[in-house]
Amino acid sequence: MQNFTYCNPVKIVFGKNTIAKINELVEPGAKVLLTYGGGSIKKNGVYRQVKNALKKRKIVEFGGIEPNPTYETCIKAIRLGRKEKINFILAVGGGSVLDGSKFIAAGIPYKGKDPWDIIKSRGQSVKSAIPMGTVLTLPATGSEMNTFAVISKLSTTEKLAFGSPHTYPKFSILDPLTTYSLDKKQLRNGIVDAFVHVAEEYATVDLNTPLQDRYAEAIFKTLVDIAPAVMSGKKDYDARATFMWTATQALCGLLSCGVIGDWSTHGIGHELTAFFGLAHAETLAIVLPAIWKYKINNKAAKLAKLAQNVYGVRTGSTKQKAAAAIKNTIKFFHSIGMPTSFKDYGITQKETEKVVARFAQRGDVLGENGDIDAKAVRKILKLGL
Amino acid sequence: MQNFTYCNPVKIVFGKNTIAKINELVEPGAKVLLTYGGGSIKKNGVYRQVKNALKKRKIVEFGGIEPNPTYETCIKAIRLGRKEKINFILAVGGGSVLDGSKFIAAGIPYKGKDPWDIIKSRGQSVKSAIPMGTVLTLPATGSEMNTFAVISKLSTTEKLAFGSPHTYPKFSILDPLTTYSLDKKQLRNGIVDAFVHVAEEYATVDLNTPLQDRYAEAIFKTLVDIAPAVMSGKKDYDARATFMWTATQALCGLLSCGVIGDWSTHGIGHELTAFFGLAHAETLAIVLPAIWKYKINNKAAKLAKLAQNVYGVRTGSTKQKAAAAIKNTIKFFHSIGMPTSFKDYGITQKETEKVVARFAQRGDVLGENGDIDAKAVRKILKLGL
Numbered sequence: 001m002q003n004f005t006y007c008n009p010v011k012i013v014f015g016k017n018t019i020a021k022i023n024e025l026v027e028p029g030a031k032v033l034l035t036y037g038g039g040s041i042k043k044n045g046v047y048r049q050v051k052n053a054l055k056k057r058k059i060v061e062f063g064g065i066e067p068n069p070t071y072e073t074c075i076k077a078i079r080l081g082r083k084e085k086i087n088f089i090l091a092v093g094g095g096s097v098l099d100g101s102k103f104i105a106a107g108i109p110y111k112g113k114d115p116w117d118i119i120k121s122r123g124q125s126v127k128s129a130i131p132m133g134t135v136l137t138l139p140a141t142g143s144e145m146n147t148f149a150v151i152s153k154l155s156t157t158e159k160l161a162f163g164s165p166h167t168y169p170k171f172s173i174l175d176p177l178t179t180y181s182l183d184k185k186q187l188r189n190g191i192v193d194a195f196v197h198v199a200e201e202y203a204t205v206d207l208n209t210p211l212q213d214r215y216a217e218a219i220f221k222t223l224v225d226i227a228p229a230v231m232s233g234k235k236d237y238d239a240r241a242t243f244m245w246t247a248t249q250a251l252c253g254l255l256s257c258g259v260i261g262d263w264s265t266h267g268i269g270h271e272l273t274a275f276f277g278l279a280h281a282e283t284l285a286i287v288l289p290a291i292w293k294y295k296i297n298n299k300a301a302k303l304a305k306l307a308q309n310v311y312g313v314r315t316g317s318t319k320q321k322a323a324a325a326i327k328n329t330i331k332f333f334h335s336i337g338m339p340t341s342f343k344d345y346g347i348t349q350k351e352t353e354k355v356v357a358r359f360a361q362r363g364d365v366l367g368e369n370g371d372i373d374a375k376a377v378r379k380i381l382k383l384g385l
Numbered sequence: 386m387q388n389f390t391y392c393n394p395v396k397i398v399f400g401k402n403t404i405a406k407i408n409e410l411v412e413p414g415a416k417v418l419l420t421y422g423g424g425s426i427k428k429n430g431v432y433r434q435v436k437n438a439l440k441k442r443k444i445v446e447f448g449g450i451e452p453n454p455t456y457e458t459c460i461k462a463i464r465l466g467r468k469e470k471i472n473f474i475l476a477v478g479g480g481s482v483l484d485g486s487k488f489i490a491a492g493i494p495y496k497g498k499d500p501w502d503i504i505k506s507r508g509q510s511v512k513s514a515i516p517m518g519t520v521l522t523l524p525a526t527g528s529e530m531n532t533f534a535v536i537s538k539l540s541t542t543e544k545l546a547f548g549s550p551h552t553y554p555k556f557s558i559l560d561p562l563t564t565y566s567l568d569k570k571q572l573r574n575g576i577v578d579a580f581v582h583v584a585e586e587y588a589t590v591d592l593n594t595p596l597q598d599r600y601a602e603a604i605f606k607t608l609v610d611i612a613p614a615v616m617s618g619k620k621d622y623d624a625r626a627t628f629m630w631t632a633t634q635a636l637c638g639l640l641s642c643g644v645i646g647d648w649s650t651h652g653i654g655h656e657l658t659a660f661f662g663l664a665h666a667e668t669l670a671i672v673l674p675a676i677w678k679y680k681i682n683n684k685a686a687k688l689a690k691l692a693q694n695v696y697g698v699r700t701g702s703t704k705q706k707a708a709a710a711i712k713n714t715i716k717f718f719h720s721i722g723m724p725t726s727f728k729d730y731g732i733t734q735k736e737t738e739k740v741v742a743r744f745a746q747r748g749d750v751l752g753e754n755g756d757i758d759a760k761a762v763r764k765i766l767k768l769g770l
Contacts, residue, residue: 001626003400008393014643015388208623210610211631214603222596238593241386245642246596254639257630258399 001209001258008253010145011171014245016237018175019046019135022053022090025171026133030088031058033081033130035101037065037093044181046137050092060084062104065093068273068280069100071116071153078107078115081130089132091169094186095141095193095280098134099149102167105129119151119162126164133171137178139244140190140281142197142251144172152274159270174248176240187230187243188336189281194247195223195332196284200262201255203292204368206301209258213305216255220310222246224332231336264366265291268377271355276347285338290383291367292326294376298369342385352381386594386643393638395530396556399630401622403560404431404520407438407475410556411518415473416443418466418515420486422450422478429566431522435477445469447489450478453658453665454485456501456538463492463500466515474517476554479571480526480578480665483519484534487552490514504536504547511549518556522563524629525575525666527582527636529557537659544655559633561625572615572628573721574666579632580608580717581650581669586640588677589647589753591686598690601640605695607631609717616721649751650676653762656740661732670723675768676752677711679761683754727770737766 013021026032032054041047051059062077081089081104091101106129107115117125136144143149147163182190202216223246229239268291269283278286292299296319303322307313311328313321330340339345342352360374372380398406411417417439426432436444447462466474466489476486491514492500502510521529528534532548567575587601608631614624653676654668663671677684681704688707692698696713698706715725724730727737745759757765 001400001623001630003403005396005398007396011390011392012642013390015386018388208627210627211603211607211634214607215600218596218599218603222599225595238386241643242593242595245386249596257397258626 001207002260004257006253006257008145008168010169012145012174012248013171014174015241016175016177018173019049020053021173022050022133022135023055026054026057026088026090028057031060031084031086033060033062033077033084033086033089033104035062035065035077035089035091035093035097035104037063037067037097039063040181041092041137044137044178046092046135046178050090050135054090060086065097065100067096068150068152068159069096069103071103071119071151072155074100074103074107074151075115077104081108087130089130090135091132092135092137094136094138095143098136098143098169099141099151101132101134102129102143102147102149103151103162105132106164106167116153119153119160121162122160123147123162123164123167126162126166129164129166131170132167133173134169135173135175135178136244138182138186138190139179139247140193142194142248144169144174145248145252148251150270150280157274159274161266161270174244176237176244179240179244180235184231184233184337185279188338189279190243190247191223191227191230191336192281192285192333192338194250195220196265196281196288197250198255199288200265201259203299203302203306204262205260207259212255212257212259217306217309219246219250219255220306224310227332227336260368262291262368264372267364267366268355268380271358275354276345276351278345282339282345285333285340286342286384287380289326289330289340290380291372292329293383294380295367296322296326340384342381349382349385353378355381386592387645389642391638391642393530393553395554397530397559397633398556399559400626401560401562403558404434405438406558407435407518407520408440411439411442411473411475413442416445416469416471418445418447418462418469418471418474418489420447420450420462420474420476420478420482420489422448422452422482424448425566426477426522429522429563431477431520431563435475435520439475445471450482450485452481453535453537453544454481454488456488456504456536457540459485459488459492459536460500462489466493472515474515475520476517477520477522479521479523480528483521483528483554484526484536486517486519487514487528487532487534488536488547490517491549491552501538504538504545506547507545508532508547508549508552511547511551514549514551516555517552518558519554520558520560520563521629523567523571523575524564524632525578527579527633529554529559530633530637533636535655535665542659544659546651546655559629561622561629564625564629565620569616569618569722570664573723574664575628575632576608576612576615576721577666577670577718577723579635580605581666581673582635583640584673585647585650586644588684588687588691590645592644594643597640597642597644602691602694604631604635604640605691609695612717612721645753647676647753649757652749652751653740653765656743660739661730661736663730667724667730670718670725671727671769672765674711674715674725675765676757677714678768679765680752681707681711725769727766734767734770738763740766
């Protein structure tokens, strides 16, 4: 096990009808920037519950944070927040709204010329942030219980992640009832997103971390087990509650304790969203199996464990079990209606060369061994065709 | 799943040679009350490492916090801390030192007449506490990552737990190397303590919490797997690191999310320590199997899951599997040299009547269903003879 530091101070308020607790969690005198997305919260009753819970507090609204939140949108909210001198941000929505709001929270007090520097520094330049709470409506990204945010810049077709200890939400309200209005694509994307978060922390080098491995397998197995009930679209409270808590746990930092993460699926996936507009989870579902195929020798030990402990594969060599893990994962993604190939989106190999060129230009290397360069990215993308 | 609130802000600094990080974690101008136990830290080098890391900070020492820390000892430290106007507490040792130090931290600023009120109120009367850090040297109680402390009062033969959001350590340093000097009894007690913490959160009512259940099974299984390597006494870093992190995780609040806890083993166990001087874990190892036998019908679903997912019992009815879980747990305790009967300590049924009388007098009821009264305690204690 490697040395590590772990601290996650987010207060999770979980369960049925918990949105009303906002009134206990936000200072009575706060001036609140209320951020949200495309307006679904106005249809499903969440907006009304939030407004009721905020009571007589001053509210400045900023709606319209899009999926894959953009610098261009968030900068407007940063200007608005500065002008209105808000002192609290309440983000209501899914991972995109939460991510955008973290950037807004860090951007408002930022002293530099352009808040994009925050992203470029990967969060290092964040010295403070406006305190923020969240009401999560889409289990997927884990943003509600971590410091991370991914922001896209339209003008340069970039999509980059940042994080800072200042961007932990003060609290996150997780009411599984809010997920009842999600459509199948959102549910499917959420399941895959959570699954791949765990994969990035688990399917790497084996550093003799049995507890962390079992926690990871617990999440994998739970996602696989509850997926049919979640995807059925039925109002199954226990399935939705388990899904919501599992997705939060998948990226709260716990699984990363003492291990080396991979994160190359995310690194490549972000570029696919930037260039082709695929949803985040759609990119992950193509790239993860492709990377596993490409690195099957490196990852054999962990993939074999995955096959055995999650998919119940009991026979075969380590390599055969590793191959079975990939096959079963693809099968699982397909079972919830998630494509795993570029061809499903009509994207050709020629088009994916843009992504290779970006890695070549940046000179980035990815993966737990730091050995995925532009050439390797080309090979991986071919495996996803 | 039940509604829940979860927040654990403790900063964990984990790994080899991390004690030196105290210098980054404690304010340079702090006046530190350095608390410890019987002096083992002076023999194993931990005391020297701590003193070196504290550099030129003002230090007031308070050693001699005993196993099952007493009100009578802690009150002296409270007086010392008040007199010396210390503003930070650094607790170095196992769960007893940490528990005692939490009481000292809450007791110093306590405005009431007698800090014992803090315990009597179960922590409700704590309005503030001196900030505290810990250096853990004995994996067992989880005190390093929770708010709880158990304090004994010699004058009244009482042993009671309290907790408050104010008594979370600011940081806890977990260096597995510090465990190399532990003796077999300490290691055995630590394993059983962690095991029973998980049992209290897991082997209760089945509320459809598959993720929490799998996390619990992950801890059980990890403890069972690493016990031989830990008990061998060898300097096996990975085994000790896993043991340390597993014991911390066992009572950090995560497993309690959305479930109903039992805690009757602890409730009865504390009285056995108070009356007979048994080590905490020794009491748990007698009481846990006895309660499971007494409540086998109530707990059958969860005990059968334990048998299947931890001990690999694949055949038999639910009741048979539940019985196998009890048998295997006793076998596991015996395998690490932990007795499971009163007779192993020469304690007779007649003597255990004192414990029954205490419950009768208090009128307490224990357990996840609130149905363990004094009469039930008598039956349970008989099953432990």
